[in-house]
Amino acid sequence: RTLWGAIExxxxxxxxxxxxxxxxxxxxxxxxAVVKLVSTKKAEWEGLTESDVRAKIDSRLPEKVPPxxxxxxxxxxxxxxxxxxxxxxxxxxxxxxx
Numbered sequence: 334r335t336l337w338g339a340i341e342x343x344x345x346x347x348x349x350x351x352x353x354x355x356x357x358x359x360x361x362x363x364x365x366a367v368v369k370l371v372s373t374k375k376a377e378w379e380g381l382t383e384s385d386v387r388a389k390i391d392s393r394l395p396e397k398v399p400p401x402x403x404x405x406x407x408x409x410x411x412x413x414x415x416x417x418x419x420x421x422x423x424x425x426x427x428x429x430x431x
Contacts, residue, residue, distance in 0.1 A: 382423045
């Protein structure tokens with residue numbers, strides 16, 4: 334095929350493989366960034382005590398959220414973290430009194 338009857342056009346599928354590789358690379362980069370972000374966020378919460386988790390949740394929720402809803406949400410998060418083994422025991426973080 335020719336463009337305006339004088340210049341030869343590239344074949345219709347010539348740029349497709351490069352485009353596909355670029356899309357795959359872009360998707361892989363986005364997935365890698367999301368995985369890194371999630372692991373960083375998990376690391377922020379890992380090893381906190383129950384009271385630290387509750388305080389962190391309380392500080393992040395807007396004041397409009399009722400206290401009973403805050404407590405219920407904190408209970409759910411603490412239970413999940415306890416199941417995963419991500420909580421540190423409060424007695425382990427307290428300084429020993431000699």
